[in-house]
Amino acid sequence: MNERATDLTDQQQHHMDVSRKLGRVLAAAHHDHGDVVIGPLYTALGYRIHDQGEPVTTAAVEAALADSGLDPHLANEMTSTLYDSAVRVAHQESQDKLGSTGGSPITCLNGRCFFGPVLTAIPTKMQGDKLFDALVAIADVAEFAQLQRPHSGPPTFDRP
Numbered sequence: 001m002n003e004r005a006t007d008l009t010d011q012q013q014h015h016m017d018v019s020r021k022l023g024r025v026l027a028a029a030h031h032d033h034g035d036v037v038i039g040p041l042y043t044a045l046g047y048r049i050h051d052q053g054e055p056v057t058t059a060a061v062e063a064a065l066a067d068s069g070l071d072p073h074l075a076n077e078m079t080s081t082l083y084d085s086a087v088r089v090a091h092q093e094s095q096d097k098l099g100s101t102g103g104s105p106i107t108c109l110n111g112r113c114f115f116g117p118v119l120t121a122i123p124t125k126m127q128g129d130k131l132f133d134a135l136v137a138i139a140d141v142a143e144f145a146q147l148q149r150p151h152s153g154p155p156t157f158d159r160p
Helices: 010-033 035-051 058-067 072-079 084-098 125-139
Strands: 106-109 112-115
Touching (some): 010 058, 035 058
Antiparallel strands (some): 106 112
């Protein structure tokens, strides 16, 4: 959870605080319902925050929970410390699997993990399938280390 970071800008600290709050909600949802709810909830949160530009408020998280078919009261976990240890463990597990420190997302395929992919828009189903196949191919090359290109602007959820 990067709790020991001391050299963060105000903006970075804000992002860390928001991430911690959302991590708590995701951990609570996972605790109550398992893996199956994480994808839909993550997508609903991303849509509201990144596409609609909603600030991360209790009301926005409640709406994302409802959009995902979950109890909106789970938004109360944003300010609870009940799931902090679960968030801390999940974060450390992802870093351990990566073998280094990295941001989010961390993708693990065939026993190899890497940071990414970072997308600026939702791909079509065909593009998503191609991307997944490419990630599997990359993961099969033990020597692969990094691939990056510049991106600009916030993510968009418009579909081509």
